[in-house]
Amino acid sequence: MQFKFSEKVAYLQASQIREILKYSADPEVISLAAGSPAPEALPAKELEELSKQILEEEPGIAFQYGVTEGYTPLRDEVKKILQKRGIFNPEYDDVVITSGAQQANELSAKVLCNEGDTLIVENPCFIGSLNAFKSYHVDLQGVTLEEDGINIAELEEKLKAGGVKLVYLIPNFQNPTGNTMSREKRKQAFDLCGKYGAVILEDNPYGDLRFAGENIECIKEYDTEGRVIYSGTFSKILSPGIRVGYVCAHKDIIQKIVVCKQVADVHTTMWSQMLCYRFLKKYDLDEHLRKLRRVYEHKTGLMLSEIEKNFSSKITYTKPQGGLFIWCTLPEGVSTKQMIDFCTVAVRDYKVAIVPGSAFSIKDTDECRSFRLNFSTPTDEKIVRGIEILGKLSKEMFGD
Amino acid sequence: MQFKFSEKVAYLQASQIREILKYSADPEVISLAAGSPAPEALPAKELEELSKQILEEEPGIAFQYGVTEGYTPLRDEVKKILQKRGIFNPEYDDVVITSGAQQANELSAKVLCNEGDTLIVENPCFIGSLNAFKSYHVDLQGVTLEEDGINIAELEEKLKAGGVKLVYLIPNFQNPTGNTMSREKRKQAFDLCGKYGAVILEDNPYGDLRFAGENIECIKEYDTEGRVIYSGTFSKILSPGIRVGYVCAHKDIIQKIVVCKQVADVHTTMWSQMLCYRFLKKYDLDEHLRKLRRVYEHKTGLMLSEIEKNFSSKITYTKPQGGLFIWCTLPEGVSTKQMIDFCTVAVRDYKVAIVPGSAFSIKDTDECRSFRLNFSTPTDEKIVRGIEILGKLSKEMFGD
Numbered sequence: 001m002q003f004k005f006s007e008k009v010a011y012l013q014a015s016q017i018r019e020i021l022k023y024s025a026d027p028e029v030i031s032l033a034a035g036s037p038a039p040e041a042l043p044a045k046e047l048e049e050l051s052k053q054i055l056e057e058e059p060g061i062a063f064q065y066g067v068t069e070g071y072t073p074l075r076d077e078v079k080k081i082l083q084k085r086g087i088f089n090p091e092y093d094d095v096v097i098t099s100g101a102q103q104a105n106e107l108s109a110k111v112l113c114n115e116g117d118t119l120i121v122e123n124p125c126f127i128g129s130l131n132a133f134k135s136y137h138v139d140l141q142g143v144t145l146e147e148d149g150i151n152i153a154e155l156e157e158k159l160k161a162g163g164v165k166l167v168y169l170i171p172n173f174q175n176p177t178g179n180t181m182s183r184e185k186r187k188q189a190f191d192l193c194g195k196y197g198a199v200i201l202e203d204n205p206y207g208d209l210r211f212a213g214e215n216i217e218c219i220k221e222y223d224t225e226g227r228v229i230y231s232g233t234f235s236k237i238l239s240p241g242i243r244v245g246y247v248c249a250h251k252d253i254i255q256k257i258v259v260c261k262q263v264a265d266v267h268t269t270m271w272s273q274m275l276c277y278r279f280l281k282k283y284d285l286d287e288h289l290r291k292l293r294r295v296y297e298h299k300t301g302l303m304l305s306e307i308e309k310n311f312s313s314k315i316t317y318t319k320p321q322g323g324l325f326i327w328c329t330l331p332e333g334v335s336t337k338q339m340i341d342f343c344t345v346a347v348r349d350y351k352v353a354i355v356p357g358s359a360f361s362i363k364d365t366d367e368c369r370s371f372r373l374n375f376s377t378p379t380d381e382k383i384v385r386g387i388e389i390l391g392k393l394s395k396e397m398f399g400d
Numbered sequence: 401m402q403f404k405f406s407e408k409v410a411y412l413q414a415s416q417i418r419e420i421l422k423y424s425a426d427p428e429v430i431s432l433a434a435g436s437p438a439p440e441a442l443p444a445k446e447l448e449e450l451s452k453q454i455l456e457e458e459p460g461i462a463f464q465y466g467v468t469e470g471y472t473p474l475r476d477e478v479k480k481i482l483q484k485r486g487i488f489n490p491e492y493d494d495v496v497i498t499s500g501a502q503q504a505n506e507l508s509a510k511v512l513c514n515e516g517d518t519l520i521v522e523n524p525c526f527i528g529s530l531n532a533f534k535s536y537h538v539d540l541q542g543v544t545l546e547e548d549g550i551n552i553a554e555l556e557e558k559l560k561a562g563g564v565k566l567v568y569l570i571p572n573f574q575n576p577t578g579n580t581m582s583r584e585k586r587k588q589a590f591d592l593c594g595k596y597g598a599v600i601l602e603d604n605p606y607g608d609l610r611f612a613g614e615n616i617e618c619i620k621e622y623d624t625e626g627r628v629i630y631s632g633t634f635s636k637i638l639s640p641g642i643r644v645g646y647v648c649a650h651k652d653i654i655q656k657i658v659v660c661k662q663v664a665d666v667h668t669t670m671w672s673q674m675l676c677y678r679f680l681k682k683y684d685l686d687e688h689l690r691k692l693r694r695v696y697e698h699k700t701g702l703m704l705s706e707i708e709k710n711f712s713s714k715i716t717y718t719k720p721q722g723g724l725f726i727w728c729t730l731p732e733g734v735s736t737k738q739m740i741d742f743c744t745v746a747v748r749d750y751k752v753a754i755v756p757g758s759a760f761s762i763k764d765t766d767e768c769r770s771f772r773l774n775f776s777t778p779t780d781e782k783i784v785r786g787i788e789i790l791g792k793l794s795k796e797m798f799g800d
Contacts, residue, residue, distance in 0.1 A: 264502070264664060
């Protein structure tokens with residue numbers, strides 16, 4: 001039987017990362033391609049203990065239906081934390097718990113965008129969000145991402161052209177580049193979106209993982225009218241497998257997100273929400289984050305020094321102050337095809353998996369000579385060995 | 401700030417059931433309005449024990465990211481069960497684990513329907529699915545639901561008119577009516593959809609809860625080409641709070657559902673999936689279902705006999721052979737407004753919550769003089785007391 005799929009999904013493909021991750025099933029492969037938190041950074045023992053308490057003390061809540069907005073004690077706790085940070089404004093904002101930040105971003109696009117509406121993203125951009133937006137058949141427009149954030153002149157040009165509903169930004173340690181948006185550009189982007197009537201979707205999955213440099217306030221902190229939707233997650237600080245994120249936005253937007261979440265999955269797993277709540281109540285979050293940051297600082301430092309030692313000197317790379325990723329760029333003149341060849345040879349012949357940067361391009365025709373490295377998932381030994389192998393290969397292919 | 405929401409969600413409202421459920425927060429209210437499984441039917445102790453084992457033995461799997469398709473051991477187990485029942489055909493079908501059957505139904509509509517495509521539903525229809533479909537801006541067409549299932553002549557007429565992508569059916573103990581589709585109508589509906597090129601979405605959340613009457617095969621069992629999408633859930637047999645469902649369909653459809661699930665929530669909570677898997681491996685599912693059926697048989701019987709004793713004789717009602725709901729219809733001539741008044745007075749003045757049938761209507765203008773009763777959530781005492789109160793009120797308002 002031949003199926004006629006909806007136009008919005010007909011051309012959607014499973015992400016290229018997932019295809020490369022399939023090679024990683026081979027236990028011999030060193031994967032620098034994932035985006036999972038460091039296993040040693042997840043508080044598994046603490047969560048196990050809290051889980052026991054939940055199921056002994058409140059099985060009726062954990063196993064029955066909950067409300068779509070989220071488990072009230074967790075919602076209240078998240079509001080408190082976000083209010084202290086200047087992100088949640090109780091006068092007009094509200095918060096809903098989502099099944100990961102992925103759901104927060106997807107539903108934000110769903111409630112605001114008609115098919116064909118313009119949605120601006122950084123180029124390159126996190127593939128999960130790209131595909132979420134594409135699945136609503138919007139007109140995706142990429143704006144060049146520079147070391148200090150989105151190119152402001154280009155952003156203004158696109159906003160000026162009109163019809164822009166949403167501007168999607170990951171200001172902290174962006175996926176895939178690891179770049180952080182400067183304070184100045186955050187303010188400029190906020191002002192421009194105000195001027196041209198666009199809503200900002202600020203995705204901040206890695207913000208808590210800053211291990212170097214000065215903290216920069218979130219764009220949502222400039223907000224005084226509900227122009228910014230802010231999404232966050234427990235995936236990187238507690239556990240991704242429990243699927244808990246949240247979105248903080250103007251009450252009117254939250255109300256629509258709740259209706260859409262209700263039809264998407266009714267509510268987020270109760271046990272997962274209760275785990276997050278109990279963790280926040282029992283442990284000192286700042287202390288926990290300090291521990292995580294030490295883990296990530298060490299791993300980034302290790303990977304950067306190994307790159308410095310081993311890579312062809314013609315390869316440039318970012319030096320992130322947080323997050324999970326380093327973005328490497330092959331020498332000028334290298335084509336997209338040659339970059340993909342490099343990634344393919346690396347995993348197929350040398351058993352080191354990395355993600356071709358084209359996976360994060362907005363259009364299939366965009367040229368790209370970069371690739372993404374992840375330092376959070378592999379062990380120290382694998383980081384050293386993996387970068388050594390990539391280094392040799394890079395010198396063979398692109399010179400010393 | 402004024403927001404311009406997408407057309408598909410601008411007119412979506414939170415379900416009327418939820419509004420009435422808010423009254424249920426009052427501990428004095430007897431709620432016959434919910435749709436939760438009987439608390440005594442959930443194997444909380446067994447799940448607690450299995451959870452302990454999961455977090456001791458496999459915390460790395462429970463807390464890290466998983467694949468979008470679902471936890472492989474659970475997927476394989478579900479395939480085995482569905483194959484034994486003639487539902488999964490390994491030649492062309494595949495199975496993906498979803499965050500509840502709600503997600504399975506929502507994503508089925510998303511992958512198949514463009515805005516404006518026709519989607520046929522039973523009238524009345526489960527509100528969660530109605531809103532999911534509406535959120536993709538499809539042309540929803542209701543076909544009268546009779547005691548033995550959808551009206552076949554009406555179905556054919558609508559199919560003949562052309563442009564029908566999807567026909568959504570709950571053949572077993574439908575929500576809200578409790579009605580079951582006859583074998584004859586299942587075959588007729590299947591043949592007609594084949595003739596006119598429509599895909600069937602068969603939603604079977606309650607099929608395992610048959611406590612009376614003869615089992616009737618699923619429509620998916622007639623399928624030989626992948627025309628039927630089948631969705632099921634662990635919500636009614638293990639726990640709704642864990643949010644685990646599944647969808648079985650042609651590989652091509654599943655592939656698109658996987659892409660859409662990836663952008664919706666990446667994957668379903670790992671712990672929840674592992675719980676389901678371990679339950680299926682450790683316990684005898686048939687034995688467990690026999691226990692559940694005894695609980696539901698008792699509760700339905702009790703509610704039906706109390707209705708018989710207490711209700712105005714002018715009220716008619718269904719006698720379901722399974723599931724969670726009874727559908728009561730007020731005397732001919734009663735208007736939608738009078739029916740809603742009855743439900744409002746019941747909860748506001750007499751503290752018994754029921755759901756006005758209009759919540760399940762396809763169009764706001766559809767006339768409806770029915771209401772839905774749930775017998776699974778309340779205790780026996782509350783069933784007796786609640787029906788007694790409704791009985792008195794019904795006699796006052798509609799005569800003896």
